[in-house]
Amino acid sequence: MSAEAKPLPPPVPFLRAAKAVFDLSLEEMVWSRKSLVMAGLLLLPVALALLFRLVADLKHAPAGIDLYGLVVAMYYLRNALPLASLFFATALIADEVEGRTITYLLSRPVSRASILCGKFAAYVVTGLTLTLPGIVASFFLLVPIRGFAGLAAFVPDLLRDLGVAALALCAYGALFALLGVLLKRPTIPGLVFLIGWESLANLPGWLPRYTVTAWVRSLVRHRPVDEGLAELFQTTLPTGEAIAVLVAITILGLAGAYGIFSRKQFVLDQ
Amino acid sequence: MPIYDQRYRRYEARNPLRELRFWPITREALKLVIARRAFLMLLLVAWVPFIARTIQVYVVTRFPEAGRVLPVDGRLFGEFLSGQLGFALLVSVFGGAGLIANDLRTGAILVYLSRPLTRVDYILGKLCALLSLNLFVTLAPALMLWIVAVSLAPEQFATLKLLWLPPAIVLHALVIGLAMGLMALAVSSLSKSARVAGLAFAGLFIGLEIARGVLRGMFRTPETGLVSLQGNLHALGNALFGIQHRFFNQPWPLAALALLVMAALSLWVLRARVRAVEVVQ
Amino acid sequence: MTRSRLVVTASFAAVGLGVAVALGALVLDPARAAVGPMPGEGLALPSGTRFVVGIDVARFTSSPMYQKHAAKADLTPEAFAELEEKTGLRPDRDIDQILIAGAPPAADGPARGAVLVFGRFDRYKLSRAIEADGEKKNVSWKTIDGYTVYVFGEGRAKGRPGALAFLDDDTLVLGPQATVEEVIANRNGGGKGLAENAELVRLLGTVRPGSTFWMVGDQTLLSRMPNNVPSPMGGGQMSLPALKSLVVTGDLDPEMALHATGEARDEAAARQLADVVRGMTALIQLQGGQNPALQSLATAFSVNHEGAKVHVNARLPYELLDQLKAMGAQRKAAPPAEPIQ
Numbered sequence: 032m033s034a035e036a037k038p039l040p041p042p043v044p045f046l047r048a049a050k051a052v053f054d055l056s057l058e059e060m061v062w063s064r065k066s067l068v069m070a071g072l073l074l075l076p077v078a079l080a081l082l083f084r085l086v087a088d089l090k091h092a093p094a095g096i097d098l099y100g101l102v103v104a105m106y107y108l109r110n111a112l113p114l115a116s117l118f119f120a121t122a123l124i125a126d127e128v129e130g131r132t133i134t135y136l137l138s139r140p141v142s143r144a145s146i147l148c149g150k151f152a153a154y155v156v157t158g159l160t161l162t163l164p165g166i167v168a169s170f171f172l173l174v175p176i177r178g179f180a181g182l183a184a185f186v187p188d189l190l191r192d193l194g195v196a197a198l199a200l201c202a203y204g205a206l207f208a209l210l211g212v213l214l215k216r217p218t219i220p221g222l223v224f225l226i227g228w229e230s231l232a233n234l235p236g237w238l239p240r241y242t243v244t245a246w247v248r249s250l251v252r253h254r255p256v257d258e259g260l261a262e263l264f265q266t267t268l269p270t271g272e273a274i275a276v277l278v279a280i281t282i283l284g285l286a287g288a289y290g291i292f293s294r295k296q297f298v299l300d301q
Numbered sequence: 302m303p304i305y306d307q308r309y310r311r312y313e314a315r316n317p318l319r320e321l322r323f324w325p326i327t328r329e330a331l332k333l334v335i336a337r338r339a340f341l342m343l344l345l346v347a348w349v350p351f352i353a354r355t356i357q358v359y360v361v362t363r364f365p366e367a368g369r370v371l372p373v374d375g376r377l378f379g380e381f382l383s384g385q386l387g388f389a390l391l392v393s394v395f396g397g398a399g400l401i402a403n404d405l406r407t408g409a410i411l412v413y414l415s416r417p418l419t420r421v422d423y424i425l426g427k428l429c430a431l432l433s434l435n436l437f438v439t440l441a442p443a444l445m446l447w448i449v450a451v452s453l454a455p456e457q458f459a460t461l462k463l464l465w466l467p468p469a470i471v472l473h474a475l476v477i478g479l480a481m482g483l484m485a486l487a488v489s490s491l492s493k494s495a496r497v498a499g500l501a502f503a504g505l506f507i508g509l510e511i512a513r514g515v516l517r518g519m520f521r522t523p524e525t526g527l528v529s530l531q532g533n534l535h536a537l538g539n540a541l542f543g544i545q546h547r548f549f550n551q552p553w554p555l556a557a558l559a560l561l562v563m564a565a566l567s568l569w570v571l572r573a574r575v576r577a578v579e580v581v582q
Numbered sequence: 583m584t585r586s587r588l589v590v591t592a593s594f595a596a597v598g599l600g601v602a603v604a605l606g607a608l609v610l611d612p613a614r615a616a617v618g619p620m621p622g623e624g625l626a627l628p629s630g631t632r633f634v635v636g637i638d639v640a641r642f643t644s645s646p647m648y649q650k651h652a653a654k655a656d657l658t659p660e661a662f663a664e665l666e667e668k669t670g671l672r673p674d675r676d677i678d679q680i681l682i683a684g685a686p687p688a689a690d691g692p693a694r695g696a697v698l699v700f701g702r703f704d705r706y707k708l709s710r711a712i713e714a715d716g717e718k719k720n721v722s723w724k725t726i727d728g729y730t731v732y733v734f735g736e737g738r739a740k741g742r743p744g745a746l747a748f749l750d751d752d753t754l755v756l757g758p759q760a761t762v763e764e765v766i767a768n769r770n771g772g773g774k775g776l777a778e779n780a781e782l783v784r785l786l787g788t789v790r791p792g793s794t795f796w797m798v799g800d801q802t803l804l805s806r807m808p809n810n811v812p813s814p815m816g817g818g819q820m821s822l823p824a825l826k827s828l829v830v831t832g833d834l835d836p837e838m839a840l841h842a843t844g845e846a847r848d849e850a851a852a853r854q855l856a857d858v859v860r861g862m863t864a865l866i867q868l869q870g871g872q873n874p875a876l877q878s879l880a881t882a883f884s885v886n887h888e889g890a891k892v893h894v895n896a897r898l899p900y901e902l903l904d905q906l907k908a909m910g911a912q913r914k915a916a917p918p919a920e921p922i923q
Contacts, residue, residue: 061586064492068501072508076515083519090644093518094792094833101518110511118500129494160593167600177792179607184618184791186608190601218499219343219395226387254841254886254893255518267888521836521899545874 040140045148048141052149053156059126060119060157069115073161076102080172095176096185100253102169103192107162108199108247113229115158116203117221121211123150124292133297143293151208151285158200166192188252195250202243202277205284212292232266239266243280246273322418326426331433334396343395344437347388351442354381355449362454373450375463378443379542382473383535388438389481394503397431397485399495401575406493410575420575424486431482440474469541477534480560481506484530487567490574506530517548526551527559534560617776618789619796623753624681626769627696628761629778632685633799634786639701641794643674645834646900669711670704677701683776686802696757696765698749705748712746726763727770733759785827788843793831801826822858823851826890837899844892856887859894875905 043051060066080102083092092098124147127133136146170189175182210217210224231238232245239245249268334340354377361373404410413423447466451458458466488502489495513529526532532549533556539546540553583591617625619636627634642648666672677699684695712721712732723732726747734744736759745762747755755765768775777783785798801824827845832838846852867880879902884895 057590058584058586061589062584065497068504072504075508075512079512079515079519087520093521093836093839096790096792097833097839098515098519101515105518106511106515110507114500114504114507118497118504121500122496125496129496156590160590163597164593164600167597167604170604171600181619181791182604183607183610186604189604193597193601216339216496218398218496218503219339219391222391222394222503226390249888254884254895267886267893269889545877 042140042142043145045142045145048145049149049152052136052141052146053152056123056150056153057156060153061160065118065122066157066161069118070161072111073107073115074165074168075111076106077165077168077172080169084172084176089176092176095174096188097255098176099170099173099185099188100251101255102173103166103196104248104251104253104255107166107196108251109244112158112162112196112199113203113225113244115161116200117207117218117225119154119157120151120204120207121217121221123147123154123208123211125211125217128297137297144289147208147285147289147292151204154204154208155197155200158204159197162196162200163193166196192251192253195247198250198274198277198281199243199247202247202280202284205281205288206243209284209288209291212288212295235266240268243277246276249273250277322422323426323429326413326418326423327429327433330400330427330430334430334434340395343388343391344434347385347392347438348442350381350384350388351446354446358446358450358453362457373454373457375466375469376542376544377450378447378466378470379473379538379544381446382439382443382470382477383538385439385442386477386531386534389435389477390503390506392434392438393431393481393485394499396434397427397482398489398499398502400427400431401486401489401571402492402495402498405490405574406495414576420572424571424575427486428479428482431485432478435478435481436474439477440471443470443474473538473541476537476560480530480534480564483564483567483571487570487574490571523551524555527555530560530563532556533563617783618786619791619793620681620786620789621679621700623700623749623769624683624698625776626749626765627681627683627698627776628685628694628764628768629773629775630685630694631683631776631779631782632802633683633797634776634782635682635795635797636789637680637682637795638793639674639677639679642834645794646836647834647838650900668707670707676703694758694761696755696761698765699754699756700752701754702752703748703754705751709748726766729766731759731762731766781827785829788829790831790841794833794835796831797829799828823847823854825855837897838903839898840894840896842894844894846890846892849887849890852887852890852892856885856892859883859885859892875902875909878902879906 042048080098083098124133127136137143167189170185170192174185207217207221210221214220229242229244232242232248233239245266246268249266250270250273254267358373358377401410404413410423414420418426444467447458447470457463484505485502488505489498492498492501509529510531513526513532516525516528519525526536526549532551535546535549536551536556537553537560538544539549540556620634624634643652662672662674671677679700681698681700682695683698687694709730709732713723715721716723720735721732722736723730725731729747729749731745731747734746736743743759745757745759747762747766749755749766749769755762757765764773765775767773781800782798785800789796789798823846825844825846829843830840832840844852844855846855863880863883863885866876879898882896882898882902886893
C-alpha cells in the first residue's frame with residue numbers, strides 16, 4: 032500500500048479566522064493584569080473629576096468645559112492614549128513570542144493577515160472599552176459644575192472627542208503594531224518616539240506635520256493653555272487633512288506590520 | 302537544643318562574603334545591560350545636553366550680552382539636571398525594567414536567594430546597578446559641566462558664593478537616582494515581563510505627571526504637584542538651585558516628604574514581591 | 583458570556599447611555615432657540631448691528647475682581663439700597679445678563695446701539711420711579727404696539743432722545759429712541775432683526791456658552807481699527823493684517839481667562855498676525871530675564887492659527903496682575919534716567 036500524503040486542510044476563511052483570533056485575543060487582553068494597569072491610567076481622570084466635585088469650591092472653579100477640555104486634550108489625546116497604544120499594540124505579536132505561543136498560532140490553518148487583523152481589532156475594542164467610559168464620565172462630572180444649563184451646547188464636543196479618541200487609538204495602534212513586529216524590543220524606541228519625536232508638534236513651521244499628535248490635537252476644539260514651548264508655537268491643522276492623515280497612518284501602519292509579519296521567521300529563545 | 306526549638310534560622314553568610322555581598326549582583330546586572338549596543342548609544346545620547354550646555358557657558362563667557370537670553374549661574378545646573386530626567390526615565394526603563402521581572406520569569410530569584418544572600422542584598426545589588434546607570438546620565442555630566450564652567454569662567458564659578466554647587470549637584474542627582482531606581486525596581490517586581498514592567502513604569506511616571514497637570518488645572522494650587530514623582534524632583538531641584546518656576550512650585554519640604562513616601566511605598570512593594578518562595582494561586 | 587465580553591458590553595452600554603443622555607439634552611434643551619450664548623430675545627436687535635457684547639452679571643459679580651473693586655467703587659449692597667428702595671432693583675442681585683449691541687457711526691451720524699437687560703424687575707415700581715422723575719428729567723412716555731416706551735430728552739436741541747421699554751417682565755431694552763422702536767418692531771414681527779445679519783449670527787454661533795463675558799464683531803467694526811501698531815522692538819510701526827471678524831470670550835473666576843479668535847482674510851495673513859503676537863510674547867520673555875512676573879506674563883499667552891483663524895488664549899492669575907501693577911507703580915515712582923552726556 033503506498034503511503035499517500037494526506038492533503039492539507041483548506042485554510043479557514045479570512046473573516047472566520049480573524050474572528051476566532053479576535054475572540055481569543057479579547058479574552059487575553061480585557062481580563063488581564065495588564066489591562067488593570069491601563070484601566071488605572073485611562074480611568075484616572077474620572078477619579079480626579081470625582082475628587083474635584085467632592086472637594087473643590089465649585090462656585091469659584093474654572094469653567095467646566097475648560098477642565099473637561101484639559102482632560103481630553105492634555106490627558107487622553109496627548110499622553111494616556113499614545114501610552115496605552117504603545118502598551119497594547121507593541122504586544123500584539125510580542126506577547127505570543129515572549130510566551131512562546133506563537134508556534135501554536137502560526138501552525139494553525141489561518142492566514143497571518145487574519146491573525147494580525149483579529150489581534151488589532153481586539154486591541155481597538157479593548158482600548159475603546161477602557162477609554163470611552165472615562166471620557167463620557169469626565170464630561171458629565173466636569174462640564175455641568177455650574178449647573179446643567181448650557182450642557183447641550185457642548186454635546187457636539189463630546190461626540191467629536193469620542194470619535195477622535197477612537198481614531199487616535201487606531202492610528203497610534205497601527206504605528207506601534209508595526210514597531211512591535213519590526214523590532215525585538217520596541218519599548219524604548221516607542222517611548223523615544225512619544226517623548227522625543229512627538230515634541231516636534233510644539234515647534235513652528237511644518238515640523239508638527241511630521242508627528243501624529245499634531246493631527247490628533249487639531250481634530251478637537253479644546254485648546255488648553257500649555258506649560259511649555261507649545262504655548263508659543265501651537266499649530267492647528269485642517270480637519271479634513273487630519274482625518275485623512277490619521278486614516279492613512281492606520282492603513283499604512285497595518286499594511287507595513289502585515290508585510291513584515293507575513294515574512295518574518297520567529298526563532299524562539301531557548 | 303530541644304527539637305521544638307529548632308526553628309527557621311536565617312542564613313549566616315560566610316566570612317569572606319559578609320562585606321559588599323550585593324556587589325556581584327550589581328556587577329552582573331551592569332554587565333548584562335551594558336553589553337547591549339543600543340543601551341550604550343542611549344548613554345552616549347544622554348550626554349548631548351552636556352555638550353549643548355558647555356557651548357552655552359562658552360558663548361556667555363565670551364559674549365556676556367548673550368547672558369541676557371541664556372543666563373549662566375547656579376541655576377544652570379538645576380535646569381540641566383531637570384532636563385536629564387527624560388534620559389533617567391529611558392535609562393530606568395531600559396536598564397531597570399527587567400532587573401527583577403526577568404528573575405521572576407526565569408525563576409532566577411530562587412537561585413539568588415538560595416545563595417548566601419539576603420533579600421536586602423538582592424535589592425541593594427539591583428538598586429546599585431540602576432543607581433549607577435542613572436548617575437551616569439545625571440551626576441557625571443552635571444559635575445563635568447561644573448568643572449567646565451569653573452575652568453571657562455573661574456571668576457564667576459570658582460567663588461565662595463557658589464561653593465554650594467557641587468554638593469547640591471551630588472544631592473539632587475542622588476535623589477533622582479534613588480527615587481527613580483526604587484520606583485522602577487518596585488514596578489519591575491510586579492511583573493514577569495520586562496516589556497510590561499518598562500511600559501508600566503513609564504506609564505506611572507508620565508501618568509502621575511499628567512495627573513498633576515490636570516489637578517493643577519482643577520485646583521490651581523501648587524500642592525497638586527505632590528502627586529507627581531517628576532514634579533517633586535523638579536521642585537526639590539528648584540529649591541536646591543534657587544530656581545523660580547511657575548508650575549513646579551510646591552513647598553520643597555512637602556516635595557521631599559512626598560518623595561520619601563513614594564520611596565517607602567516602593568520598598569514595601571519590593572518587600573512583598575521579592576521572596577524566595579512563590580505563592581501559586 | 584465570558585468575563586471579558588461582559589466588561590466590553592458593560593463599557594459600551596455605559597458609553598451608549600451617556601451619549602443618549604447627551605443627545606437628549608441637545609434635543610430637549612430649552613435654550614435651543616438661542617444663538618450661541620445669546621438668548622432668543624436678542625434676535626430682535628437691529629439687523630444693522632455690527633458687534634454684540636454679552637455679560638453674565640451673576641458670574642461677573644461673584645468674581646474675585648468684582649469683589650475686590652466693588653468696595654472701592656461703592657458697588658456694595660449697601661450702596662444699592664437707595665436705588666433698590668426707589669426702583670425695586672438691585673443690579674447685582676436682579677440682573678442676569680446684559681447684551682450690548684451696536685454699530686460704528688455713519689460718516690456724519692451718531693453711533694447706533696441698544697442694550698438689552700435680562701433679569702427680574704419690579705415693573706410697577708420701576709415705571710413709577712421713571713414717571714415720578716418725568717418732569718425733572720424731561721421724560722415722556724408713549725405706547726407703541728402695546729409696549730410703553732419711556733423717552734428721555736425728547737425735543738432737546740442737542741443729542742438724540744434716549745428711550746427705555748419693557749419687552750416683557752424679564753427683559754428691558756435701552757438705547758436711542760429710534761433703535762428701541764426698531765427692536766420693538768422686530769419683536770412684533772415687523773422686521774427680521776438680527777436674524778437677517780447672517781454673518782453676525784454665524785459668529786454668535788461660534789461663541790462658547792458659559793463665559794462671564796463675550797464679544798463678537800464683524801468686518802465693518804474691525805475695519806476702523808488701526809492697521810499699524812508701534813513695533814515692540816522700538817523705532818517704527820508694524821503693519822497688522824486686517825481682520826474679518828473677532829470673537830472674544832472671557833472668564834474672571836478663579837483667574838482672568840481670555841480666548842480671542844480673529845479671522846484674517848487668508849492663511850498667510852493669519853500666520854502673520856499670529857507671528858506678531860508670538861513675537862511680542864517672546865520679547866516679553868526675553869526682557870523678563872529672571873523676573874518671575876514677566877516670565878509668567880509671557881507664558882500666560884498661547885497663540886495658534888488654524889487656516890485663516892488666529893486663536894489667542896490668555897490666563898492671567900490675579901496675583902500676577904497685582905505683581906504687574908506693583909511693577910508699574912515702581913517704574914512710575916523711580917526717577918527718570920539721566921541722559922547720557
